[in-house]
Amino acid sequence: MKKIIILGGGTAGWMCAAAMARFLIPRGIAITLIESDQIGTVGVGEATLPHLRFFNQTLGIDENAFMRATLATYKMGIEFQHWGRIGDAYIHPFGEYGRELDGIPFHHLWLKARQSGRAAPLDDYALPVKAAAAGKFDFPHPNPRSILSTFSYAFHLDAGLYARFLRDFAEQLGVERVEGRVDTIGRDERGHISALKLQDGNSLGADFFVDCSGFRALLLGGTLQTPFLDWSRWLPCDSAVAVPCESNRPPPPYTRAIAHSAGWQWQIPLQHRTGNGLVYARDHLSDDQACQRLMNSLPGPTSTEPRILRFKAGRRKNSWVGNCLAIGLSSGFLEPLESTGIYLIQIAITKFLALWPQGGSYPAGRREFNRQMSLEYERIRDFLILHYHATEREDSAFWRYCRYMAIPDDLRLKMALYREQGYIVGYGHGLFLQPSWLAVYHGQRILPKTYSPQADLLALDEIDRLLSGYRRLVQKGVAAMPDHASVIARQCGMRPLPVPPTAMSLYGGIAL
């Protein structure tokens, strides 16, 4: 393999180009990215997950430079408002709730104490929840015994600036950028893509093609006709309207996801503005109503017209077909409720590079890549569906539908297990792990019928002491943390502190 062409230059395209520039150009592979300034980008994923830190670290990107370039803020979780019931709020943190004792998961100890009226609210045992709610932030402590090591962090960023930042990075490492729009797509006798002919008449050939053309999926969908698996029966929102506004208060270190009668609304605080959007199902809310609702609830003034996006939840049956790999929106779409857009781009890139067919033989790597990506999508899908389904809301047709809809078997089993005896299904790869499921189950009012009998191995007084001690540690830890805004100012200023290393993890952010 000698040459790869990436089609599309949004977040997905330039993330892919940057990674390939770092890892494939040194192996003698030429990388070309084709994009057109005439085509706008969706600007996917202004809110991210902690894994992005690992991606930047792997590429050798300085995190402080990245913060400055993308006008980013730090993020410790997502606050969900009005999901279980109108008036409810909880934070899904990038961190742990308490700590297990003798192999007994913390939430079982908490459930036992709670039953006797001897437990504080669950959030009191999660440092990232309390810190985020208080507007505090600091880098996780490298000592795993420290309470300040029990969380990780991500970013809110300007996706357009991030793509620009990565473009500079990739071009410096030798990626060739070609301005142009694709006119026709050439295929060889095996059906593989052989060349892209641009509207200016220029034709570019390559051994391998990466489709980052967004929702249009020009290569994987348009040319290779890969079927789309439609998940809209479980995730009925099909539109979003987005508009930035001015920010006139310190940015909170978390994203907001505020449910409304036919979907939800996001607020993403950046250094210079707040990103806003309203996700909705057109069967239940018209575009005009959605725009009006969004404009009426902005946290600051705006001079921009709202922009409407259309989408359908689901994914392509395979993300890698023949010599074409789709990354980002061309591969599938899951609404940004849990900020998974950039994660899915990143994970596709890293999986592809790990299975890189240096010898030019695709089938085995392709099969494994597609298997892994379908697992990633389905695990995230189920977690998103949980937010809609685990509700007591009946105030609109939309929520009644979500509450009573049939859900995937896997998710039904997971929810039944938690309800039955507090068991949270775990898996080694992919999003999301036990603390995330606990956050949403608990935050949306699902309580187990009973706790694990293992918790009865410990006397109530002992559990009480453990919980009280941990809660005090959380309080002390939060009190010692600086304000979020001051950390941003420090890290983007003249004397930033060194940033701790990270691992590919949602929770334990420290590489040990």
Place this chain on the structure above:
Amino acid sequence: MNRSTNTGSAVSSASSAAQPVHWVVYGNNPAARYCQLYLVQQLPRERICVSLVAPGGKVSGAGFLFGDSAMEHCEIGIDPRDLLQSNTADILLALRIQSEANPQAGHWLASGGYGFMHQGQPFFHWWQRSRTLFDASEFNLVCRAAEAGRYGDIPTNAPEVYRSLERGLQFSYRDYCDHLDLAAQSRKLPVYRQQATLSPVDEHRFDLQLADGTRMQAGFIIDCDGALLAESALHNGQGGRSLPLPASRMTQTLSGCRKRLTAAHCTIGRDGWQLNLRGLRLDHKVIPAEYLRSYPHAWAGNLIGLGAALNIGGLAVDSLAQTQYQLRQLLPLMPLQTEDGCLRAAFNRQVATYNREVTDLHSLCHWLAGHTRRLSPGARAQLALFRASGSTLQTDIPLISAETRLLLPTLAGFWPRPGTIPTTGGDSDYNRWVRKLSADYRQAATTLPEYHCYLQSLCTSSSREKLCE
């Protein structure tokens, strides 16, 4: 806005169950004894009582546990150090694998601990360039130490090569059972040494009929033997499913003096394999054209099969290790009164996933050894991916390290296709670096104490802590 919203009162008193549930474990092997101790250790006595029904007969066989499986004895209230002190078990660092056809040319194989990431490259990739000069085991402290008969605590300020001293345990099943019997006796756990058969209560539930005529009522029955599962399948008119794993017959002989070593030996032949450890020689003869039959569901009604009962072989993953994993899955799903459909479904699903992983690994090993021409789909995909890109399939249940999984095919002469793995580094730099690294590993192994010195030092508290970490 309510920040903490969950104010419901659905949680019931877990201790409100009036009577402890009676669990009966059936089997005369390490897994059955482990199972009884595990349940008793992990759950309060007000909630559960556990009887062991062990059919008579001599316990034979021997096995090994690696990594977490070895150290998990703390979960049954037994410090692994006690197994060493009582001469029930020895540390196992690595296996010496050799071919029956060429017994002189052997390889050391450990379950992990090979090299480290270097310049973004995993060990298997950067080692490729020097594989004609250096065996993979030369970059594994565990293998080096096993070869030199050494073992000891890792210095706290140890250099990079020390960082992975993954150890296991090896033991004869008889010694192991004797040790656990003493533990059960000291805890006054009920043990019945007799045969038993199933006694139907209704369409889905059984009690046990003991050989002395007693009917033992059971809330749940755990079969670690396989006899009850087979009887139940017969009762329900269900047969097992054929796995791509050849059936084998084992014979055991004393192989000589019982010298305490940190290594075991495995000789692979086309019609079987021979394992030598702790003075025992175990000959496994493949039975031509006969395959293992296993059960699609581990848990049906109130009968749960674990480990050897599920019959997925034991070439690379001992049936005790299988039982340990399955028990860990079972514990949080154990029904407190009567069995519940969703708990059973979740357990069966998890065990099926695990069993598929084990079957794939066993299938690959048997295929590479030439014992069978059948390969499970997972093993076939694994081999294809290995050949195409020198990678492993992603799994939620890593039975052995990725590096060890990649090394397995190479023992049988299979390598990634030429050109699939990138070459890294400048030649002279790389050669100098890799030569020095090999020397560092060799040097590091020689600084570890002799194994017998380690055994003598076991009385110190620091050794105890290290083992139980």
